[in-house]
Amino acid sequence: MILETRGIGKRFGSVLALRDVSMGVRAGEVTCVLGDNGAGKSTLIKILAGVHQHDAGTLLVDGREVRLTGPRDALDRGIATVYQDLAMIPLMSVWRNFFLGSEPRKGLAFDVARARRVAREELKAMGIDIRDVDQPVGTLSGGERQSVAIARAVHFGARVLILDEPTSALGVKQAGVVLRYIARARDRGLGVVFITHNPHHAYPVGDRFLLLNRGAGMGEYGKADITPQELTSLMSGGAELEELAHELRRE
Ligand SMILES: Nc1ncnc2c1ncn2[C@@H]1O[C@H](COP(=O)(O)OP(=O)(O)O)[C@@H](O)[C@H]1O
Ligand SMILES: [Mg+2]
Secondary structure: OEEEEEEEEEOOOOEEEEEEEEEEOOOOOOOEEEEEEOOHHHHHHHHOOOOOOOOEEEEOOOOEEEEOOOOOHHHHOEEEEEEEOOOOOOOOEEHHHOOOOOOEEOOOEOOOOHHHHHHHHHHHHHOOOOOOOEHHHOOOOOOHHHHHHHHHOOOOOOOEEEEEOOOOOHHHHHHHHHHHHHHHHHHOOOOEEEOOOOOOHHHOOOEEEEEEOOOOEEEEEHHHHHHHHHHHHHOOOOOHHHHHHHOOOOO
């Protein structure tokens, strides 16, 4: 287990955003965090990413209890996060974005040739087929942009890759592209935390599934313990909808 939470909780003023959530991330596995809007998914991963500090429970990295001091601390421990907005500059080239904030140096000058080559090679190693690393990131599809962000995290030594709703804004085909790179990162031995509200995206790549409902963990399931139908039903509030259907039935 690279990363683990035990009974973690977080409060924002009077809002209890997260309570008693336990989950784990192993190398070479994908842990999916599922839940409706406002369920606490982003809050949970921001704790894992060092953006927020938890105020209940324990956080463990490599089996040892830690208190992350900030995103830099998390990154130094190999925990990298790709956010929905991606933090990329659309008008800048693919290779430039790849090295944004951590440009390789040759003397004092920026080593452009090396940066281009490394970006091209890393994208290729992830199976990402980008014709021209000089093209602006803004000309890539949404799925390709997510893929570049994933390849970048892998290159800079991530052991845990946290993805906040990487497929939510994408169509079926583009979502498939991103799911393939998630599997690729997993095959390279990374532990992946995949946040989504879509069980159809989670099930094919997930090894374990954590369901969040209004800040509370509704249990962590291994793939063998839950069918796609059960996951979908839990996620879509199956029981609540049945009750509603009963209530609205004509007399
Ligand atoms: N920085 C914050 N300050 C106050 N409330 C917050 C903050 N971040 C999240 N919340 C609240 O915590 C709850 C969970 O939000 P969030 O983690 O963003 O959910 P999700 O990502 O699942 O949609 C919501 O009620 C939200 O309004
Ligand atoms: Mg969110």
